[in-house]
Amino acid sequence: MLNYLTLIFACQLAGEAFVATTGIPVPGPVMGMVLLFAGLAIRGSIPKDLDTVSGALLSNLSLLFVPAGTGIMVHLKLLAGDGIAVSVALIVSTVATIAVTGLLMQALTVRKRRGQSDAE
Amino acid sequence: MQSDIPTDLQTVWVYLSASPLLHLTMTLAAYQAGMWIYKRGGMNPLLNPVLIAVVALVTILSVTGTSYDTFFEGAQFVHFLLGPATVALAVPLYRQFHRVRESAFAIAVSLITGSAFAAASAMGIAWALGAGQTTIISIGPKSVTAPVAMGIAESLGGLPSLTAVLVIATGILGAALGPLVLNLVGVKDWASRGFAMGTAAHGIGTARALQVNEIAGAFSGLAMGLNALATAILLPLAWSIFR
Numbered sequence: 001m002l003n004y005l006t007l008i009f010a011c012q013l014a015g016e017a018f019v020a021t022t023g024i025p026v027p028g029p030v031m032g033m034v035l036l037f038a039g040l041a042i043r044g045s046i047p048k049d050l051d052t053v054s055g056a057l058l059s060n061l062s063l064l065f066v067p068a069g070t071g072i073m074v075h076l077k078l079l080a081g082d083g084i085a086v087s088v089a090l091i092v093s094t095v096a097t098i099a100v101t102g103l104l105m106q107a108l109t110v111r112k113r114r115g116q117s118d119a120e
Numbered sequence: 121m122q123s124d125i126p127t128d129l130q131t132v133w134v135y136l137s138a139s140p141l142l143h144l145t146m147t148l149a150a151y152q153a154g155m156w157i158y159k160r161g162g163m164n165p166l167l168n169p170v171l172i173a174v175v176a177l178v179t180i181l182s183v184t185g186t187s188y189d190t191f192f193e194g195a196q197f198v199h200f201l202l203g204p205a206t207v208a209l210a211v212p213l214y215r216q217f218h219r220v221r222e223s224a225f226a227i228a229v230s231l232i233t234g235s236a237f238a239a240a241s242a243m244g245i246a247w248a249l250g251a252g253q254t255t256i257i258s259i260g261p262k263s264v265t266a267p268v269a270m271g272i273a274e275s276l277g278g279l280p281s282l283t284a285v286l287v288i289a290t291g292i293l294g295a296a297l298g299p300l301v302l303n304l305v306g307v308k309d310w311a312s313r314g315f316a317m318g319t320a321a322h323g324i325g326t327a328r329a330l331q332v333n334e335i336a337g338a339f340s341g342l343a344m345g346l347n348a349l350a351t352a353i354l355l356p357l358a359w360s361i362f363r
Binding site: 005008009011012015026027028029030032033034035036037040041046050051053054055057058059061062063064065066067068069070071072073074075078079081082084085086088089090091092093094095096097098099100101102103104105106108109110 | 147148150151168169170173174177178181182188191192195196198199201202203204205206207208210211212213214215217222223226227230233234237238241242243245246249250251252255259262263265266267268271279281282284285286287288289290291292293294295297298301302304305307308309311312313315316317319320321323324326327328330337345348349352
């Protein structure tokens with residue numbers, strides 16, 4: 001299991017190094033995800049232990065946002081000035097983005113799937 | 121001798137609060153308390169465990185007069201795992217890849233629309249309601265995963281640490297309200313539900329999606345990664361044209 005944890009860290013490290021040398025505007029971890037994905041595609045299957053390690057990391061994904069979220073205490077004063085504007089912008093924009101993206105994606109994929117099942 | 125007791129307690133407190141262990145343990149405990157409440161409430165999205173943990177921690181830190189920097193010395197060990205967790209998203213993504221390939225066109229169109237809509241609506245509303253320029257810039261990448269959003273905000277002249285907070289708030293809002301909104305507008309397809317959550321609410325939306333359905337989780341993780349990419353390229357470009 002430790003070998004796959006090391007592999008995940010190595011993918012991130014390689015991703016960070018790639019981003020630093022090429023200067024492309026992609027975060028290192030996202031590049032690391034692409035690398036690990038490429039590795040899985042070449043191998044053609046998911047090693048059982050890698051599945052276990054990634055499952056452990058992802059099953060507690062929301063915990064990992066708690067430290068950064070607690071940083072709100074530093075910005076309470078600044079946010080108090082723009083509080084209403086920020087709250088309205090966050091709520092309306094987030095809710096509307098979810099609705100727009102979900103509806104669009106569903107309209108585009110469900111139609112295609114229906115077309116496929118018609119053809120079969 | 122009675123007066124020794126508070127002094128001793130104070131000594132213990134001073135000792136403990138100087139070690140990263142205290143705030144690391146507090147972070148884990150606060151999150152598990154949040155998780156416990158979330159599960160007791162039937163996984164109601166409004167009882168978001170991150171929100172509960174953050175409120176609890178901010179309250180405790182304020183009451184004890186602890187600075188965020190001191191807290192972060194312990195909490196950074198949890199924060200650090202965000203990177204490896206992002207890499208690990210390759211696994212559910214690979215498992216669902218046949219579905220992703222089937223809907224490549226839908227993904228491309230939904231991603232660009234969602235990404236542009238997320239940034240434009242947030243900045244537009246903040247501007248219309250009279251927010252300052254620093255706030256407007258900092259809110260632009262609010263739907264992007266925290267490390268990338270901070271980088272974008274910095275390159276445009278925003279406040280990276282403010283962006284981090286706005287990003288987390290967006291994630292909590294998306295995870296809490298997203299499922300209700302998707303039910304309301306009639307999005308039943310798991311892939312579409314996940315994709316919408318990941319585009320608008322990055323990793324916190326993805327965490328919620330993973331808890332509910334594996335297909336939704338995979339598409340949410342994919343949307344999170346793609347939106348980080350799309351916003352990192354499109355937002356600086358759009359900002360240089362429109363500002």
